[in-house]
Amino acid sequence: MKVENTKAQMRKGVLEYCILSILHDNEAYPSDILERLKEGKLIVVEGTLYPLLTRLKNAGLLAYRWEESKSGPPRKYYRLTELGQQFTLELSKTWTELVQAVNTTTKKIKKS
Amino acid sequence: MNKTVSVNISGYIFNIEETAFDKLNRYLNTIRGYFSESAGAEEIIEDIEARIAELFQERITDNYQVIKLKDVDEIITIMGEPEAYIDEEVELDEEEEIYSKTERKVRNKYRKLYRDPDDSVIGGVSSGIGHYFGMDPIWIRLLFILLVLGGGSGILIYIILWIIIPQAKNAAEKLEMRGDPVTAENIGRKVSEEYDSLKKKFSPKKENIKETGDKVGNAFQDFFGFLGKLLHLLVASLGKIFGFVFVFFGLLSIVALIFGVLGTGEIFNIISVSEGLQFSFHDIMVLFAVSPGYISWVYVVSIFVLGIPLLALVYLGFGLLTDFKLRVRGFGLALFILWLVFSVIGVALTGNFARNYIENNKVKEVYQLADIQSDTLTIVVLPDTIFDFHRAKRFNNNMDYIEITDDKIYLGSPLLDIVKSPDNEFKVVVSKESRGRNRKHAKENAKDIEYNFLQVGSIISFSPFYSLTTDNGYHFDQIRIKLMVPEGKAVDLSESSERIIYDIDNVTDTWDRNMIGKVWTMTEEGLQCIGCDKSDL
Numbered sequence: 001m002k003v004e005n006t007k008a009q010m011r012k013g014v015l016e017y018c019i020l021s022i023l024h025d026n027e028a029y030p031s032d033i034l035e036r037l038k039e040g041k042l043i044v045v046e047g048t049l050y051p052l053l054t055r056l057k058n059a060g061l062l063a064y065r066w067e068e069s070k071s072g073p074p075r076k077y078y079r080l081t082e083l084g085q086q087f088t089l090e091l092s093k094t095w096t097e098l099v100q101a102v103n104t105t106t107k108k109i110k111k112s
Numbered sequence: 113m114n115k116t117v118s119v120n121i122s123g124y125i126f127n128i129e130e131t132a133f134d135k136l137n138r139y140l141n142t143i144r145g146y147f148s149e150s151a152g153a154e155e156i157i158e159d160i161e162a163r164i165a166e167l168f169q170e171r172i173t174d175n176y177q178v179i180k181l182k183d184v185d186e187i188i189t190i191m192g193e194p195e196a197y198i199d200e201e202v203e204l205d206e207e208e209e210i211y212s213k214t215e216r217k218v219r220n221k222y223r224k225l226y227r228d229p230d231d232s233v234i235g236g237v238s239s240g241i242g243h244y245f246g247m248d249p250i251w252i253r254l255l256f257i258l259l260v261l262g263g264g265s266g267i268l269i270y271i272i273l274w275i276i277i278p279q280a281k282n283a284a285e286k287l288e289m290r291g292d293p294v295t296a297e298n299i300g301r302k303v304s305e306e307y308d309s310l311k312k313k314f315s316p317k318k319e320n321i322k323e324t325g326d327k328v329g330n331a332f333q334d335f336f337g338f339l340g341k342l343l344h345l346l347v348a349s350l351g352k353i354f355g356f357v358f359v360f361f362g363l364l365s366i367v368a369l370i371f372g373v374l375g376t377g378e379i380f381n382i383i384s385v386s387e388g389l390q391f392s393f394h395d396i397m398v399l400f401a402v403s404p405g406y407i408s409w410v411y412v413v414s415i416f417v418l419g420i421p422l423l424a425l426v427y428l429g430f431g432l433l434t435d436f437k438l439r440v441r442g443f444g445l446a447l448f449i450l451w452l453v454f455s456v457i458g459v460a461l462t463g464n465f466a467r468n469y470i471e472n473n474k475v476k477e478v479y480q481l482a483d484i485q486s487d488t489l490t491i492v493v494l495p496d497t498i499f500d501f502h503r504a505k506r507f508n509n510n511m512d513y514i515e516i517t518d519d520k521i522y523l524g525s526p527l528l529d530i531v532k533s534p535d536n537e538f539k540v541v542v543s544k545e546s547r548g549r550n551r552k553h554a555k556e557n558a559k560d561i562e563y564n565f566l567q568v569g570s571i572i573s574f575s576p577f578y579s580l581t582t583d584n585g586y587h588f589d590q591i592r593i594k595l596m597v598p599e600g601k602a603v604d605l606s607e608s609s610e611r612i613i614y615d616i617d618n619v620t621d622t623w624d625r626n627m628i629g630k631v632w633t634m635t636e637e638g639l640q641c642i643g644c645d646k647s648d649l
Contacts, residue, residue, distance in 0.1 A: 072162070
């Protein structure tokens with residue numbers, strides 16, 4: 001059991017929720033999303049993001065439109081679908097509950 | 113000085129140093145190999161390439177035109193090593209990998225049957241099978257050779273296997289073929305190996321050192337490879353032809369079905385003509401006195417029960433013709449269930465309908481013939497005003513002897529038998545047979561049959577048909593007439609009587625056809641043609 005693996009697993013679990021949250025307020029292009037994720041140290045490299053976006057899109061949570069770019073090929077701007085909105089709200093609720101639950105259970109460890 | 117190549121990434125042309133290109137290509141192939149199985153792989157790769165193009169574009173200035181190894185390295189750092197692309201599905205695989213180290217058997221879990229394009233004499237079938245069973249392909253090849261020599265079935269088996277076993281196309285599939293776990297690491301190694309071997313193949317120096325055996329193998333491979341391509345082309349075009357036929361006839365039949373049912377029901381006429389029946393669907397409904405409500409049910413059920421398989425045929429045809437696939441989950445199942453439901457309704461309707469014909473019964477009417485002046489009774493059949501007697505062979509198909517008018521159904525197949533009378537009188541027994549829900553119903557239906565004959569002096573005239581009312585409908589009604597002839601008296605079977613006589617027993621076992629035009633006397637043994645030439649009977 002490696003601590004790195006467990007850490008990675010933890011991050012992965014919340015990654016989807018974070019991506020959906022970023023897109024909750026406004027649409028974004030993968031690099032924008034990535035920047036936000038990098039700030040939170042959730043993702044280090046871009047490669048991780050593409051399969052995730054495709055999967056969320058295939059699940060009907062995300063949609064995208066093309067936009068021309070000055071510096072290269074056209075970009076995909078992602079936004080939440082109706083379903084994605086609901087999904088995000090649901091996750092948000094669960095997350096709040098989870099944070100509370102984890103905090104309550106782990107209090108002792110923090111003190112010691 | 114470095115050699116550069118120009119590449120097209122996401123629609124942009126880049127000049128890239130060869131070493132940098134090698135690295136980038138290997139990187140992309142590793143990722144591609146990894147995604148080859150998962151959904152949306154093409155899209156993910158496109159996204160990644162688009163991003164790489166964008167990153168390259170950012171680097172290029174007027175003074176900096178060529179992408180170097182350093183740039184590729186940087187981009188790989190930004191994009192992440194292939195492992196970074198792992199989505200959660202893979203974690204399962206990684207767990208299994210741990211097992212595979214301790215228990216070899218687990219390796220077979222990954223193993224899939226593919227044709228091996230890297231180690232092939234003809235189509236790579238043998239080496240693929242070899243990989244699958246962990247054997248040297250030479251033994252499989254020997255087995256095929258033996259099968260070819262001993263009967264030739266090997267050729268057919270080989271061709272079939274060639275067609276049905278897919279070729280291992282990418283690194284992931286090649287790993288599966290060998291039973292190696294598909295991990296990013298393994299794919300990376302595999303891609304590198306392939307890349308190196310490809311490089312060797314195309315490097316001009318190596319060509320001279322090729323071994324002779326290898327050359328023979330290659331010639332074989334070229335020849336059979338060509339044959340294989342031809343065969344695949346043939347199979348593919350055969351598929352197209354079938355696809356076209358399916359679509360064409362499927363659509364045609366659907367149109368015909370809809371027009372036929374919504375229109376006059378003539379489609380059923382088209383179907384039945386081939387069986388020699390001259391009835392439209394509507395005629396049959398009238399014949400059996402089916403209620404209009406029932407008829408509409410039959411129409412609806414017919415459309416669904418016949419239409420759904422036709423639709424499936426068209427869909428199959430489209431699938432063969434194009435890559436078109438309807439991606440609605442459960443659509444096929446829903447259609448199948450619909451078809452099943454309507455089939456069940458159809459069976460129920462038929463069963464309900466058939467119940468009306470389950471029992472049979474008959475009514476017998478006995479007529480004593482009087483005022484016969486002579487010892488010989490002449491049998492005549494009245495002119496047939498309804499049926500064209502020569503239209504069809506009589507006993508092949510009784511349905512040919514049904515004619516429907518507005519209020520009557522005429523049936524043209526009364527059957528006349530001649531037997532010995534128990535006393536000294538000529539008698540006619542008309543037996544009216546019919547079917548119904550029960551014996552009583554059947555008897556009522558039998559009473560509905562109307563049949564006439566007329567005796568004037570020594571001539572008896574039978575009607576060539578009997579009739580029913582359309583209100584009551586057809587219940588497989590049959591008229592059987594027994595003419596009872598006293599011993600010592602005779603009957604003269606006139607030419608016209610051929611229309612109705614049926615299997616008349618006689619002493620000489622003469623066929624009905626040959627009994628016509630002769631006088632038959634009832635003797636103690638039975639009917640006998642006295643004074644007839646034996647060759648005539």
